[in-house]
Amino acid sequence: MEQNKSVPTGLEPITRSLLRMVLWFKPMYQQWGVDSHQLALMLHYKLLMDQRRPTGFQQMSRNKASKPTNFGYAWLLIGLVTGVMLIFALMVGADPVTRISFFFSGLVFLLSAMLISDFTSVLIDVRDNSILLPRPVNDRTLLLAKLLHILVHISKLLLPMLIAPLIYIGSEWGWRAVFALLPVVPIAICFSILLVNSVYLLVLRVTSAEKFKNFIAWFQIIFAVAVYGAYQFLPRFTDEEEMKSFVIGNRGYAPYLPPYWFARSWDFFRGENWLSNAPWLFLSLVSCALSLFIVIRFLAPAFARKIAGLSGSSAAAGIAASHRLTARDNRPRTKFSPAIWISKWVCRNPIEQHSFLFTWRFTGRSREFKMKVYPGFGYMLVIFFMQFYRNFKQLSTDGPGFILYGSIYLSGFILISAIEQVGHSEQYKAAWIFWRAPPAKPGDILIGSTKAVLIKFSLLLALLLLMVSTWLLGPAALPNALLAIGNQWLVTLLLQRRAQQQLPASLPPISEGKGSAMLKTFFVMMLLGVFVVIHYLLYNIPWAIGLLTLLVWIAVWLLLSSIRNTPWREVDG
Amino acid sequence: MEPVIQLEGLCKSYGEHRVLNDINLTVYPGEVIGYIGPNGAGKSTTVKILCGLIPDFEGRVTVKGLDLRKDTLAVKKIIGYVPELAELYESLTANEFLDLIAGLYEIPADIADQRITSMLAAFDLAAVANDRIDTYSKGMRQKALLISGLLNNPDILILDEPLSGLDANSVIIVKELISRLAAEGKTIFYSSHMMDVVEKVSHRIILLNGGKLIADGSFAELQGQIGKESLETIFASLTANTGLHDAAAALAGALNQSPTNGTE
Numbered sequence: 001m002e003q004n005k006s007v008p009t010g011l012e013p014i015t016r017s018l019l020r021m022v023l024w025f026k027p028m029y030q031q032w033g034v035d036s037h038q039l040a041l042m043l044h045y046k047l048l049m050d051q052r053r054p055t056g057f058q059q060m061s062r063n064k065a066s067k068p069t070n071f072g073y074a075w076l077l078i079g080l081v082t083g084v085m086l087i088f089a090l091m092v093g094a095d096p097v098t099r100i101s102f103f104f105s106g107l108v109f110l111l112s113a114m115l116i117s118d119f120t121s122v123l124i125d126v127r128d129n130s131i132l133l134p135r136p137v138n139d140r141t142l143l144l145a146k147l148l149h150i151l152v153h154i155s156k157l158l159l160p161m162l163i164a165p166l167i168y169i170g171s172e173w174g175w176r177a178v179f180a181l182l183p184v185v186p187i188a189i190c191f192s193i194l195l196v197n198s199v200y201l202l203v204l205r206v207t208s209a210e211k212f213k214n215f216i217a218w219f220q221i222i223f224a225v226a227v228y229g230a231y232q233f234l235p236r237f238t239d240e241e242e243m244k245s246f247v248i249g250n251r252g253y254a255p256y257l258p259p260y261w262f263a264r265s266w267d268f269f270r271g272e273n274w275l276s277n278a279p280w281l282f283l284s285l286v287s288c289a290l291s292l293f294i295v296i297r298f299l300a301p302a303f304a305r306k307i308a309g310l311s312g313s314s315a316a317a318g319i320a321a322s323h324r325l326t327a328r329d330n331r332p333r334t335k336f337s338p339a340i341w342i343s344k345w346v347c348r349n350p351i352e353q354h355s356f357l358f359t360w361r362f363t364g365r366s367r368e369f370k371m372k373v374y375p376g377f378g379y380m381l382v383i384f385f386m387q388f389y390r391n392f393k394q395l396s397t398d399g400p401g402f403i404l405y406g407s408i409y410l411s412g413f414i415l416i417s418a419i420e421q422v423g424h425s426e427q428y429k430a431a432w433i434f435w436r437a438p439p440a441k442p443g444d445i446l447i448g449s450t451k452a453v454l455i456k457f458s459l460l461l462a463l464l465l466l467m468v469s470t471w472l473l474g475p476a477a478l479p480n481a482l483l484a485i486g487n488q489w490l491v492t493l494l495l496q497r498r499a500q501q502q503l504p505a506s507l508p509p510i511s512e513g514k515g516s517a518m519l520k521t522f523f524v525m526m527l528l529g530v531f532v533v534i535h536y537l538l539y540n541i542p543w544a545i546g547l548l549t550l551l552v553w554i555a556v557w558l559l560l561s562s563i564r565n566t567p568w569r570e571v572d573g
Numbered sequence: 574m575e576p577v578i579q580l581e582g583l584c585k586s587y588g589e590h591r592v593l594n595d596i597n598l599t600v601y602p603g604e605v606i607g608y609i610g611p612n613g614a615g616k617s618t619t620v621k622i623l624c625g626l627i628p629d630f631e632g633r634v635t636v637k638g639l640d641l642r643k644d645t646l647a648v649k650k651i652i653g654y655v656p657e658l659a660e661l662y663e664s665l666t667a668n669e670f671l672d673l674i675a676g677l678y679e680i681p682a683d684i685a686d687q688r689i690t691s692m693l694a695a696f697d698l699a700a701v702a703n704d705r706i707d708t709y710s711k712g713m714r715q716k717a718l719l720i721s722g723l724l725n726n727p728d729i730l731i732l733d734e735p736l737s738g739l740d741a742n743s744v745i746i747v748k749e750l751i752s753r754l755a756a757e758g759k760t761i762f763y764s765s766h767m768m769d770v771v772e773k774v775s776h777r778i779i780l781l782n783g784g785k786l787i788a789d790g791s792f793a794e795l796q797g798q799i800g801k802e803s804l805e806t807i808f809a810s811l812t813a814n815t816g817l818h819d820a821a822a823a824l825a826g827a828l829n830q831s832p833t834n835g836t837e
Contacts, residue, residue: 041676045665052664052705130659131721134624135677136649 014159015047018152032296035141042132042145043152046122050153079160082110086165096173097263098248100181103165104188104259110161111154111192113227116220122150124216140296143303147295150193158189173270180269184262187284191258194291201299217367225378258287339452346451351439355448359422359504360456368509372421373457376414383410402536404469404477408484409532411461412491416524418457419492422449423502423572424509431506442503442571443564449504450496450563458488479545480535486552487531493559495524501563501571575638577602577729577760578623582632585618592618593630594784600762602728605755607775608764609804611812614781616764617657620731623762624654637728650678653727657734657764659718663707667698667717670706671724678725685724692720696743711738719747730754731762736770748774772804782812 011019022043026036089106093099132142162185170178204212254260264280267273339360347353363369384407425431434445462485469477496502538544578600585593593615600606610616621627622634625645634641636648662670668689675685693702696716706714715738722730732751736744751761751774765771771778772792780788788795788811792804801807809817 037679038677041673045662045669045673048669049662049664127660127662129626130656131662131674132677133626134649134652134654134656135674136646137677138646 011044011047012051014156015051015152018155019043019047022148022152029144032144032293033138033140034144034296035138038137038141039145039148042137042141043149046145046149047152050149076160079157080163083161083164086110086161087168090165090168090172092243092246094245094247095249096177097260097267098246100169100263100266101248101254101257101259104184104262105257107185107188108192108195108259109227111158111189112196113223114154114157115150115193115196116223122146122153124212139303143299144296147193147197147292150197151189154189154193155186158185176270177266180266180271183269184266184284187265187288188259188262190288190292191262191284194288194295197295198291198299201295201303204303205299213367217371220371221375221378224375225382228375228379229382258284261287342455343448343452346455347448349444351444352448352451355445355504356452357448359449359452362425362505363418363422363453363456366425366505368426369421373414373418376417380410380414402539404465404472405480405484405535405539406532408462408465408469408481409488409528411458411465412488412528414461415453415458415488415492416495416528418453419450419496422453422504424507425505426509428506428508431503434503434506441564441566442501442568443566445503446501446566446571447560447564450493450560454489454492458485458492462488476542479542479549480539483535483545483549483552486549486556487528487535489556490552490559491524491528491531493556493563494527497559497562501566503571507572574601576600577604577637578762579635580619580632581634583619583622583634584631585615585622585627585629592784593622596632596781596784596786598779598786598789600760602758602760603755605751605761605763605774605776607771607778608762608781609766609768609771609778609808610781614812615784616781617733619781620654620733620762620764623729623731624652625649650725651728653722653725653730655719655722655730655732655735657737661706661714661717664705666703666705667693667709667720668702670717671720674721675724680725688724688726689720692723695746696720712740712743715739716743727759729760729762731764733764734766735763736765736767744770768803768805768808778804780808780811787811 010016019040023036023040026039029039030036086103086106089102090099092102128142166178166181169181200216203215207215248254248257248260248263261280261284264277265284268277268281339357343353343356343360347356363373434442439445462481466478466481466485469481535545535548538548576599578598580596580598583593583596583598584591596615596619608616608619618627622630623636623641625641625648628642628645637651639647641648662673665673671689671693672685675689680688690699690702693699696719698713698716701709701713706717709717715735719735722732735747739747748770751763755761755776763771763775775792777791778788778795779786788798788807790798795804795807796802799807799810801810
């Protein structure tokens with residue numbers, strides 16, 4: 001079909017070229033039972049929507065645009081910077097094949113991380129249920145459109161990422177090595193996409209739609225922590241000399257590693273050892289084609305059916321809910337809940353208590369909140385072990401010292417991110433309930449919510465660390481640990497107090513890298529850093545620590561009181 | 574006359590819960606079917622099965638002689654569907670969104686252009702056709718959704734609460750449109766909770782309760798059988814398990830209760 005004249009804007013030149021490239025293989029797709037016309041159309045519009053999806057940098061200047069607006073080139077800068085990181089992978093190993101194997105490992109890892117964080121929403125876009133599924137589009141076309149959409153978008157992000165590594169490769173092994181890499185990179189991209197999607201589709205095949213959403217959330221959290229842990233630990237656990245003399249080809253496990261196949265394929269294209277490298281190129285190509293075939297042929301049919309069940313308003317979900325309702329009718333309505341128990345102890349009045357309970361439940365059930373805040377627990381654990389590992393020698397001679405208090409400060413990052421996120425939600429419009437019948441002052445709502453966050457994301461962890469400190473260092477550790485907790489709370493409350501107050505879950509989600517949010521976080525980190533330095537300088541002077549602890553807790557109390565007295569005009573919404 | 578839709582022994586279960594229980598229904602061209610029932614009766618499930626969105630049902634469904642299970646895509650081509658509370662691709666303009674839908678039905682570009690332009694103008698959206706949908710009001714979105722359901726000139730039009738969010742003038746347009754399409758021989762499956770509208774636009778009313786078909790006939794026939802005046806009272810007498818007045822009294826009474834002595 002010729003293009004409709006009413007389409008006012010087109011794709012960026014790079015996206016358009018990439019789209020053309022993936023559509024070169026139309027005859028192959030048609031053989032698999034895909035409708036190539038529908039495929040091209042869906043891809044065109046999905047990519048156009050991506051182009052209009054604002055990234056963090058652009059949201060700073062974004063007003064609600066009535067005309068189509070494109071948000072184009074921030075990915076270029078982000079990609080260039082990320083590419084520099086890949087150069088480090090190229091420095092590991094004794095021979096070119098080993099070094100390129102590490103490069104491809106890094107690339108596959110990076111791509112998988114990008115896919116998991118960005119493209120889960122593409123694969124399971126619930127809007128497709130009411131827009132695409134009722135149309136005459138077959139399952140294979142739908143799934144391939146999603147996979148190629150991901151492929152084009154990822155390739156676009158990857159192009160600037162390759163610039164720095166290609167320059168490095170060119171300077172090490174000449175222009176031929178650079179050109180040899182170009183045909184292998186698409187294979188690595190396909191491999192990463194199919195790897196992540198195969199896992200998703202396999203899980204989707206065996207689980208219910210609702211469980212799948214939870215699976216993805218936890219998968220993303222664990223993956224983020226694993227990436228961070230690997231980044232922190234691997235270079236420290238391996239011997240530098242050993243890394244420089246490492247030759248992957250000598251290891252028995254090398255043939256089982258796809259990055260090694262890609263490296264040998266690269267070696268083939270740059271004209272080295274053609275005969276011995278050819279089977280590896282063949283293996284790379286066949287594995288990609290085969291996995292694409294398996295995904296389209298065997299996993300696609302279940303895919304469409306399962307995503308139809310992912311909508312919140314699906315019949316199955318509604319019926320399950322009405323079933324649960326009937327089943328609960330006969331159960332006693334009250335059972336012990338720690339949140340209710342704590343709220344009775346710490347809240348002064350019913351409004352405060354209900355705000356406390358709402359925040360407690362929201363932070364435990366909202367998937368988006370968990371995705372943003374919960375990885376912090378994992379990061380903290382990694383940093384905690386890193387600290388002990390680094391300072392092991394010092395620990396065995398001098399005892400744990402300031403490291404334990406440092407851990408309390410570290411847990412402050414979780415608290416800060418929780419207090420920043422608690423005001424934001426995809427369903428922020430539901431916050432009308434707070435404005436519908438507002439109490440005279442919003443202070444009770446704010447204080448209830450703040451208390452819930454302080455207790456859930458700081459106090460419980462801090463108490464644990466307090467006990468560890470007292471156990472390891474004796475009662476003398478108590479004022480120091482209390483000071484660390486007080487400082488953590490003081491900084492968090494200052495962060496909350498210095499701007500407009502936010503009712504829980506009442507504002508749209510914060511975009512990553514948004515200017516004001518970044519500045520605010522930077523300011524808070526700086527402040528916390530200053531507090532840590534002061535504490536470090538004084539931690540062996542008991543009277544100074546005692547005095548500081550007292551002052552800090554008075555400041556915390558004053559800040560909590562001022563939040564309680566916030567007027568409505570200071571509330572953001 | 575050849576039936577346009579035939580449901581034979583249609584059953585559907587979610588786990589152990591049976592949502593549709595042995596539904597048998599024959600619909601002829603030009604009929605406007607008012608498909609009603611209380612929440613959870615199985616209306617949306619029937620509609621989704623007819624649209625080919627739920628393939629794992631029991632029984633047999635044929636649409637214009639095509640077996641839905643075997644010829645899902647062919648059936649989807651002749652059906653227009655306006656779902657309830659549907660989402661739209663909000664970063665696209667109405668023109669772009671409708672062009673995508675037209676493309677998926679493989680409507681030639683010149684015909685699609687002409688249809689999109691005329692329908693947007695008829696619904697008073699021509700001036701905002703190149704604005705992003707995320708700037709539209711609820712009613713404007715509903716109009717865009719209605720156009721997307723009509724664009725392929727379907728033989729069967731399935732409407733699930735199509736008047737939601739529309740202003741009074743647009744409601745008149747849609748009601749008139751339903752009559753005209755029916756006069757042209759198209760079949761309309763109209764699912765709604767607005768009994769007064771269903772009463773007026775439908776040739777035949779089908780009432781579903783607990784997954785079973787409990788009434789089928791024109792409004793006059795149902796009035797004759799059940800002896801009530803309005804569709805609302807017919808609906809209540811056939812579907813309400815407990816007295817509706819008692820339920821209202823219980824709700825009002827709940828406001829006066831205190832935890833200690835039962836009433837304040």
